[in-house]
Amino acid sequence: MARPVSKSVKEYARGLAGGLLFSLPLLYTMEMWQTGFSVGPIRLLIGLGATLAVLMAYNFYAGIRRDTTFAEIVIDSVEELGLALLLSALLLWLLHRLGPDMGLQEITGKLAIEVMVTAIGISVGRAQLGADEGDDQGLERHRLPHHLPGLIAIGTCGALLVALNVAPTDEIRVIALQNRPWKLLLLAVLSQLMILVVLFLSDFRGTHREVRHTPGQMLRSAVIMYAVALCCAAFLLWFFGRLNGEGMGVIAAQVVVLGVAAALGASAGRLLLHQTKASPK
Amino acid sequence: MKQEKNWLEWLVFAVSAVLVACVIGQLSFDAINVDGEPPSLEIELGEPRQQAGAYAVEVTIRNGGDTTAEAVKVEVFSGDERSELEIDFVPRHSFKRGWVTFTRPPTDMQARVLGYKTP
Numbered sequence: 001m002a003r004p005v006s007k008s009v010k011e012y013a014r015g016l017a018g019g020l021l022f023s024l025p026l027l028y029t030m031e032m033w034q035t036g037f038s039v040g041p042i043r044l045l046i047g048l049g050a051t052l053a054v055l056m057a058y059n060f061y062a063g064i065r066r067d068t069t070f071a072e073i074v075i076d077s078v079e080e081l082g083l084a085l086l087l088s089a090l091l092l093w094l095l096h097r098l099g100p101d102m103g104l105q106e107i108t109g110k111l112a113i114e115v116m117v118t119a120i121g122i123s124v125g126r127a128q129l130g131a132d133e134g135d136d137q138g139l140e141r142h143r144l145p146h147h148l149p150g151l152i153a154i155g156t157c158g159a160l161l162v163a164l165n166v167a168p169t170d171e172i173r174v175i176a177l178q179n180r181p182w183k184l185l186l187l188a189v190l191s192q193l194m195i196l197v198v199l200f201l202s203d204f205r206g207t208h209r210e211v212r213h214t215p216g217q218m219l220r221s222a223v224i225m226y227a228v229a230l231c232c233a234a235f236l237l238w239f240f241g242r243l244n245g246e247g248m249g250v251i252a253a254q255v256v257v258l259g260v261a262a263a264l265g266a267s268a269g270r271l272l273l274h275q276t277k278a279s280p281k
Numbered sequence: 282m283k284q285e286k287n288w289l290e291w292l293v294f295a296v297s298a299v300l301v302a303c304v305i306g307q308l309s310f311d312a313i314n315v316d317g318e319p320p321s322l323e324i325e326l327g328e329p330r331q332q333a334g335a336y337a338v339e340v341t342i343r344n345g346g347d348t349t350a351e352a353v354k355v356e357v358f359s360g361d362e363r364s365e366l367e368i369d370f371v372p373r374h375s376f377k378r379g380w381v382t383f384t385r386p387p388t389d390m391q392a393r394v395l396g397y398k399t400p
Contacts (some may be wrong), residue, residue, distance in 0.1 A: 003285070008289050012293065040312070082293070105375070
């Protein structure tokens with residue numbers, strides 16, 4: 001029995017709304033367009049590959065699908081990338097950032113870079129923006145908040161989604177260069193605290209059916225999540241060419257500065273991207 | 282309770298697969314052919330056009346290299362008159378246009394790129 005078309009239309013509309021919600025600030029960001037044509041094709045390919053991997057992980061752990069075979073996850077992820085390409089192309093064209101007088105490389109470059117955040121936004125929108133209850137029969141068994149691969153997958157997704165908004169800007173570098181070392185340390189402490197608070201909150205939300213977690217488990221999750229956030233921050237900085245020719249101290253400072261945004265995303269991601277709904281049983 | 286995909290979902294998937302394949306194909310093709318050559322800029326001057334008491338000349342800068350050129354400065358001489366133009370970015374294998382103006386009818390125009398940096 002095929003799914004009714006109206007239901008699919010609704011689902012795509014939710015996805016597109018999510019895509020716009022998360023990517024609009026970046027479609028309006030000059031550094032994004034510039035990065036699109038200044039980083040080489042190899043880096044863009046790595047970026048696309050990473051996006052696809054994040055999409056597949058997100059679709060596996062928090063996606064909308066009733067049954068998640070590997071093929072379905074791939075199909076969904078490719079769909080999300082494709083929709084993101086269309087949406088980004090439309091918006092960039094409307095903003096007069098794409099035109100027939102540009103080289104093919106410039107056009108693909110701009111699209112490839114904008115598609116990263118748009119695709120993740122679409123995936124989140126599809127799964128979370130007011131999905132009908134009965135729709136979401138995904139992997140309940142994977143929905144344990146402290147399940148390690150799930151923790152990392154959802155954390156990465158949230159960290160990228162939030163950190164991408166500030167990663168391409170010059171401000172990260174300016175802050176990293178001008179800040180005092182002890183304040184950078186405080187920023188790192190703040191990131192950790194933020195993660196702990198959100199973990200504590202999400203543990204409350206999950207109480208209706210899950211065992212409460214010991215402080216030791218929480219601390220372990222918080223450290224893992226901060227590590228995920230720092231890795232995402234470093235990857236993004238490398239991707240945008242912010243680490244070229246910088247000394248170790250400046251690199252570490254930039255990673256910590258961007259790490260605040262990434263940590264916020266990684267932890268808040270649990271509340272935003274991964275709502276635990278009351279199970280029907 | 283497995284539900285099969287309807288025609289719309291297959292259509293969206295097919296279009297998406299083609300689009301994604303195109304982008305990945307183009308990037309891969311590009312990756313194989315790019316050797317990371319530095320920017321290589323060529324200037325082309327258009328015909329002078331008289332407007333608002335000045336003579337405007339169209340300048341086309343073409344970057345044949347594999348690297349984007351940033352903050353490109355161009356200088357154009359017409360006889361003993363000098364004009365200059367700055368263009369923020371000329372992406373690799375692309376071109377950008379600008380105009381320089383002169384007060385007298387341009388003769389014997391000479392153009393050269395003063396300098397640029399890579400992002």
